[in-house]
Amino acid sequence: MKKILVAVTGASAMLYTQSFLEMLEGEQVSVHGICSEAGEKVLELEGHTNSKSLPTVSEWFDCRDFTAAPASGSAAYDAMVVIPCSMGTLAAIASGITQNLVHRAADVMLKEKKTLILVPRETPLNRTHLQNMLTVHDAGAVICPPHPGFYFNPETLKEAALTFSWRLADQLGLEIKGRRRWRSTP
Ligand SMILES: Cc1cc2nc3c(=O)[nH]c(=O)nc-3n(C[C@H](O)[C@H](O)[C@H](O)COP(=O)(O)O)c2cc1C
Numbered sequence: 286m287k288k289i290l291v292a293v294t295g296a297s298a299m300l301y302t303q304s305f306l307e308m309l310e311g312e313q314v315s316v317h318g319i320c321s322e323a324g325e326k327v328l329e330l331e332g333h334t335n336s337k338s339l340p341t342v343s344e345w346f347d348c349r350d351f352t353a354a355p356a357s358g359s360a361a362y363d364a365m366v367v368i369p370c371s372m373g374t375l376a377a378i379a380s381g382i383t384q385n386l387v388h389r390a391a392d393v394m395l396k397e398k399k400t401l402i403l404v405p406r407e408t409p410l411n412r413t414h415l416q417n418m419l420t421v422h423d424a425g426a427v428i429c430p431p432h433p434g435f436y437f438n439p440e441t442l443k444e445a446a447l448t449f450s451w452r453l454a455d456q457l458g459l460e461i462k463g464r465r466r467w468r469s470t471p
Contacts, residue, residue: 286313286314286315287313287314287315287363287364287457287458287459288314288315288317288361288362288363289309289314289315289316289317289362289363289364289365289366289457290316290317290318290319290355290362290364290365290366290390290394291305291306291316291317291318291319291342291365291366291368292318292319292320292321292324292365292366292367292368292370292374292387292390292391293318293319293320293321293324293328293336293339293367293368293369294320294321294323294324294367294369294370294371294373294374294387295321295322295323295324295326295327295371295373295374296327296369296370296371296372296405296406296407297327297331297369297406298331298369298406298431299327299328299331299333299369300331300442300443300446301368301369301404301431301446301449301450302328302333302339302368302369303333303339303340303446304443304446304447304449304450305366305368305450305453306339306340306341306342307340307341307450308447308450308451308454308461309341309459310340310341312459312461314459315343316341316342316343317342317343317344317345317346317354317355317362318336318339318342318344318345318346319345319346319347319348319353319355319386319387319390320336320345320348321348321371321374321385321387322348323371323373324336324348346386347386348385348386348387349385349386350386351386351389353386355386355389355390355393356386356389356390356393357393358393358396358397360393362390362394362399363399363400363457364394364399364400364401364402364456364457365390365391365394365399365400365401365402366402366404366453366457367387367391367401367402367403367404368402368404368431368453369404369405369406369431370403370404370405370406371405371406371407372405372407372413372414372417374387374388374391375403375405375414375417375418375421376413376417378391378392378395378403378417378421378426379416379417379418379420379421379424380417391403391426394426395421395424395425395426398425400427400456400457401421401425401426401427402426402427402429402453402456402457403418403421403426403427403428403429404429404430404431404453405418405428405430406430406431427456429452429453429456431446431449432449433445433446433448433449434448434449434451434452434467435448436467437465437467448465451464451465
């Protein structure tokens with residue numbers, strides 16, 4: 286069973302976080318979570334109440350708790366997904382400044398050469414954002430912007446978000462039941 290760490294930070298589009306975690310429901314994965322303070326605020330503003338109400342996560346860690354398991358490489362997560370990833374968190378990861386448990390856990394994933402996927406959300410992007418993305422890419426992270434596959438002709442935002450969640454599943458090496466692929470039969 287894969288062990289995945291999900292981090293929620295204070296960028297818009299919590300719809301993607303919800304979709305990703307719903308997709309993992311019932312899959313052979315163990316999911317732990319961390320939510321930044323701004324992440325909690327944006328979750329509330331976008332109508333998802335709070336992190337604890339999100340599906341599939343079996344254990345949440347306090348973002349200020351540097352004694353929590355994800356602060357150490359010995360916790361041995363297979364992958365970490367920061368969804369959504371704010372430009373502030375992106376900058377912290379790019380610079381290696383670990384001011385909260387999300388930053389520290391991401392830093393650990395990079396040093397342990399484990400899968401770190403960032404779902405950055407901002408528009409438009411300034412030079413610093415772009416440079417930080419290149420820096421973390423070169424350090425080993427995967428930059429996966431939340432772009433749905435419109436070629437599946439999704440009819441709702443939820444359906445559109447799911448097409449993106451499938452791409453994250455590919456990155457995690459998970460074969461999701463019902464996952465559609467362009468011009469291929471199940
Ligand atoms: C409603 C709302 C939406 C926001 N959307 C974004 C966003 O899309 N991208 C971003 O980088 N920051 C966004 N922010 C700003 C971040 O929340 C802010 O920079 C925060 O300090 C990020 O902290 P964190 O990275 O620890 O979560 C948003 C803030 C609010 C209140």
